[in-house]
Every structure is written in C-alpha cells, then in structure tokens.
Amino acid sequence: MDTIASLFSFITTPVSWIIVQFHKVYGALFGDDSGWAWGLSIVSLVVLIRICLIPLFVKQIKSTRNMQVLQPKMKAIQERYKNDKQRQSEEMMKLYKETGTNPLSSCLPILAQSPFFFALYHVLSSIASGKKIGAINQDLLDSAREAHIFGAPLAAKFMDSADKVASLNADLLDVRIVTAIMIIMMSASQFFTQRQLMTKNVDLTVKTPYMQQQKMLMYIFPVIFAVMGINFPVGVLVYWLTTNVWTMGQQMYVINQNPTPGSKAQDAYLQRLLKSVTSHGEVRGRTRRKMVKGIVAKGSDRNDIERKFITSLAKLGLAAQEDGTVQKSETAVADAEGQAHKRQQPKRQTKAKRQTTGHATAGAKDAESSAADSKTSLEKQDAPQDSKPKPAGKPASGSSRQAKSGQRKGPQRPKHPSKK
Structure with missing residues (x-):
C-alpha cells in the first residue's frame, strides 16, 4: 500500500496543505490538539473534493443510464458476432460512438478520487511514523499524534499491536471498538447505496446481464471494504465513511429528482x-x-x-x-x-370457477325439468278419463314406442331379407 501511495506523492503536499488550513479554523473552536479539529478537517476535505467532482458525478449518471439502455443492443451484437471477436469489438465501438456513451464514465468519480485517498493515507501513515510530510511541520505532527476520536488516535489501525497503540497514548480495546464500528458503518453505507440504486432506480422492464452484475457488486463491495478497513488508519476510515455517506445522500437526491425511466x-x-x-x-x-x-x-x-x-x-x-x-x-x-x-373487458374466470358455474347451471336446469314433469303428471291425473273403450285390435298409440324406446318414430323400414 505504501508503494501505491508513493505513486500519488505529487498530490500529498496539496492535500496536507488543505487539511492544515481547515485545522486552523476548527482548532480555533475546539483546540489545536482536539480530535474534533483534525477529524472535521478530514470531513471538510471530503466535502470539498466531492463538490469538485459533481460534474463527473453527473457524467457518471448519464453514462450508467445509457449503458442500461444499450444492454439489449449490446447483447444482440454479442450473439450475432459471437464467433468474430474483432467484428464484435468494432460494432460495440460504433454503438458507443453513435449514442455518445463512454463505458469508463461510470468509473470517473472513483478514479478522480483515488489520488486524494492514497495521498491522505500516506499523510496519516507518516503521522503515525512520526515523519514530517508536505505542509505538516513538527508542531502540527505532534498535535496530530495527540488527537483522538472517541479515544482512538487518527493514525491507529484495527490490526495495530498493543505496543504501537500505547506509543500513541491510547488503549488497544478503545481503538478496536472505534475502528470496528466505523468499518461496519462504512460497509453498511456502501451496501445501502448500491441497494438503493438496484431497487429504486433501475428500469425493471429490461432484464440484462448488467443488472446481475450490479446485484453481485451490491454484496461484494461491502465485503471488500470490510476486509480493507481493518488496515486503514482511523483518519482514513473517517474519510471513507464521509465519502460513502455523501454518495448515499447525493444518490438519494438524484433518485428523487431525476429518476431512471421505467423504474x-x-x-x-x-x-x-x-x-x-x-x-x-x-x-x-x-x-x-x-x-x-x-x-x-x-x-x-x-x-x-x-x-x-x-x-x-x-x-x-x-x-x-x-x-x-x-x-x-x-x-x-x-x-x-x-x-x-x-x-373494460370481462375478466376470464379460472377453471374452478367455470366448473362451479357449470354445475350450478346444470342443477338449475334439472330442477326446472323436474318441476315441469311434476306439473305434467298432475295435469294427467286431474284430466277426465275417456269412457269409450278403445278397439281391441288396435294397440294404444305410442305403446309400441314405449315398449321399444330405441326404435325410430314413424313407420319403420322393413328389415333386409338376410336379417332375421
């Protein structure tokens, strides 16, 4: 980490100078050796940096939305030229150029903020080691080493030994409690920020691999922050927690005032x-x-x-x-x-409802048929019987039909001679 931080040493002097200027203001209110004076100086540094990064944040929002809109087209290009990687890359670049989309724009705020982060880490590491750096002279160095936030020195880490913490006039238990709480808050704010983006500000009508990637990052980033946080000094944790809270509030404002279409x-x-x-x-x-x-x-x-x-x-x-x-x-x-x-169209009934309705209709028809049959039988009983006897040789009309209900009405066709 020190090797990486040294690559950004060109910005160490401006960062340390900004912290010193804020410390002069807060030192007059809380005291030069107060942890609040140094802690608020770091918070003010974050706010200043994030205000300067607002134009990049706007570009990030536009780029993210354009990428969401282009996902179906990108997927179609990948399927169409899956055997020709060169043609696939050319079509992708052509699509980006036509729509004015830059895939790297979504990473611009993080890339622009990285030099300040590593420069601050380098400054705090130098304070912990008792080395002067940038605009921090010996008097400011001694003052920063004496500054504590809730009992934890700005340069202390969660993984520091008891001897190193004692050299900073602090207790190891206090340092670990403070750093653990800050790490949890830092990871939780990162998770909530990503979750807020996925649940509220994503077009739900478009299902793309991009959404799956964002869901994975929602769980991976907090874990990465938690693992890295145990090696961050308290001052860096203050910086990172502040920038996460700023990002969360800034994103909440954007979601409420300029939401993604279809979300x-x-x-x-x-x-x-x-x-x-x-x-x-x-x-x-x-x-x-x-x-x-x-x-x-x-x-x-x-x-x-x-x-x-x-x-x-x-x-x-x-x-x-x-x-x-x-x-x-x-x-x-x-x-x-x-x-x-x-x-306004009639709602389609379920199969169970249709069956219930059919049974009810059939029952009603059977009841009506039974009532009609009963009425007919009563009328026959009440009707006067005919006193004239019918001829003996002539069977009653319809008797043959009643005897053989299966025969057809009217005159019967003669049987074929071959049939008995």
Missing part, C-alpha cells in the same frame, strides 16, 4: 407530480417541467409508467404540452374515457 423511482416521482398538478392546476418547477417535456417528446416510445401519467392527466381534463406545461383540454377527457371503455 420504481419514476413511478413515485410522477405520482407526486400528479398530486401537485391536481392541487395547483399547473406544473411547478423547472425540473418538473423538464420531466414532462421529455415525456411528451417521447410520443409512442413512452413506457407504461409515462403512459399512465398522461392518461391520468387526461382524466383531469389536462393535456401535457411540448414546453412541459399542462393545459385544459376536453378532447383529452374524451380520449381517456374511450381508452378506459376499450380496456
């Missing part, structure tokens, strides 16, 4: 927007108008969530305009009612 976050955002439009009769805010403008511009390419939003506006008698505003429209109401009428 649960977009559904929640459009529901809030619909309530606002219902209350005020207009789209308030530049960001919201920009969202509505983008939905209108998509036309027939809207996803189900966006179509639902447009239909809900139509039911209120409102129509979204190309500039992101809404206006009253009677035509929109008629179209919404017509679409709703078309969608």
Whole structure:
C-alpha cells in the first residue's frame, strides 16, 4: 500500500496543505490538539473534493443510464458476432460512438478520487511514523499524534499491536471498538447505496446481464471494504465513511429528482407530480417541467409508467404540452374515457370457477325439468278419463314406442331379407 501511495506523492503536499488550513479554523473552536479539529478537517476535505467532482458525478449518471439502455443492443451484437471477436469489438465501438456513451464514465468519480485517498493515507501513515510530510511541520505532527476520536488516535489501525497503540497514548480495546464500528458503518453505507440504486432506480422492464452484475457488486463491495478497513488508519476510515455517506445522500437526491425511466423511482416521482398538478392546476418547477417535456417528446416510445401519467392527466381534463406545461383540454377527457371503455373487458374466470358455474347451471336446469314433469303428471291425473273403450285390435298409440324406446318414430323400414 505504501508503494501505491508513493505513486500519488505529487498530490500529498496539496492535500496536507488543505487539511492544515481547515485545522486552523476548527482548532480555533475546539483546540489545536482536539480530535474534533483534525477529524472535521478530514470531513471538510471530503466535502470539498466531492463538490469538485459533481460534474463527473453527473457524467457518471448519464453514462450508467445509457449503458442500461444499450444492454439489449449490446447483447444482440454479442450473439450475432459471437464467433468474430474483432467484428464484435468494432460494432460495440460504433454503438458507443453513435449514442455518445463512454463505458469508463461510470468509473470517473472513483478514479478522480483515488489520488486524494492514497495521498491522505500516506499523510496519516507518516503521522503515525512520526515523519514530517508536505505542509505538516513538527508542531502540527505532534498535535496530530495527540488527537483522538472517541479515544482512538487518527493514525491507529484495527490490526495495530498493543505496543504501537500505547506509543500513541491510547488503549488497544478503545481503538478496536472505534475502528470496528466505523468499518461496519462504512460497509453498511456502501451496501445501502448500491441497494438503493438496484431497487429504486433501475428500469425493471429490461432484464440484462448488467443488472446481475450490479446485484453481485451490491454484496461484494461491502465485503471488500470490510476486509480493507481493518488496515486503514482511523483518519482514513473517517474519510471513507464521509465519502460513502455523501454518495448515499447525493444518490438519494438524484433518485428523487431525476429518476431512471421505467423504474420504481419514476413511478413515485410522477405520482407526486400528479398530486401537485391536481392541487395547483399547473406544473411547478423547472425540473418538473423538464420531466414532462421529455415525456411528451417521447410520443409512442413512452413506457407504461409515462403512459399512465398522461392518461391520468387526461382524466383531469389536462393535456401535457411540448414546453412541459399542462393545459385544459376536453378532447383529452374524451380520449381517456374511450381508452378506459376499450380496456373494460370481462375478466376470464379460472377453471374452478367455470366448473362451479357449470354445475350450478346444470342443477338449475334439472330442477326446472323436474318441476315441469311434476306439473305434467298432475295435469294427467286431474284430466277426465275417456269412457269409450278403445278397439281391441288396435294397440294404444305410442305403446309400441314405449315398449321399444330405441326404435325410430314413424313407420319403420322393413328389415333386409338376410336379417332375421
């Protein structure tokens, strides 16, 4: 790690100078040797760096969304040219160029932040070793070595021996408790950040290998941070925990204000927007108008969530305009009612329900047939009997049919001579 950190020694002096300037401010409030003065100096360094990285963070969001949209096309290219790797790479580069997507843009914030991280690690390691570095002179070095955060020195590590911790005027148990809590918080914040991205801000209609990779990273990254964290000084843990919390809050803001199309976050955002439009009769805010403008511009390419939003506006008698505003429209109401009428179709019954309905219908028919037969028999009993005797040679009408119910009605065809 020291070899890697030395590669970023060109930025060690600027990082140490920034920490010293923040320490002067917080030292006047909490005291020069206070752990709060040095700890808040590191936190302020993180905030300053992350503010400078906001443009790269915006590029990261755009690149991540473009990669999600391109996943089906990339998969098609891979299947089409699976036996020609060179042609596959050429088509991939052509796709990136046409869409203006850079796969490395999603890693830009981490790559840009890495030099500051290693420079800070190198500074804290030098403090632990009692060596002057960058803008930290001997007086500041002694002050930093005396600074403790909840009983743990800034330069102490979880894996340090009792003798090394004692040289920093601290107790080994205090150091391990503080570092363990910070490692757990650091890993948990990393997991929550990744989980928030996967559960709320991913287009659920597109199932791609990219989503599976993100799910794997959601569990792998916290483990990596936990393993690496036991070798980080307390000051570096403060730095990394602060940057994780910043990332989590920044991502939460982006999810709420600019969600990915087709995600649960977009559904929640459009529901809030619909309530606002219902209350005020207009789209308030530049960001919201920009969202509505983008939905209108998509036309027939809207996803189900966006179509639902447009239909809900139509039911209120409102129509979204190309500039992101809404206006009253009677035509929109008629179209919404017509679409709703078309969608109203009888629900298909399950097999069990169909069988139950069939048995009930058959039972009703049998009951009606029985009632009719009973009525007929009663009418026959009540009818007066004929006093005239019928001729003896003539059997009663229908008697032959009753004797042989299987015979056909009317005159019977003579049997073939060969049949007896």
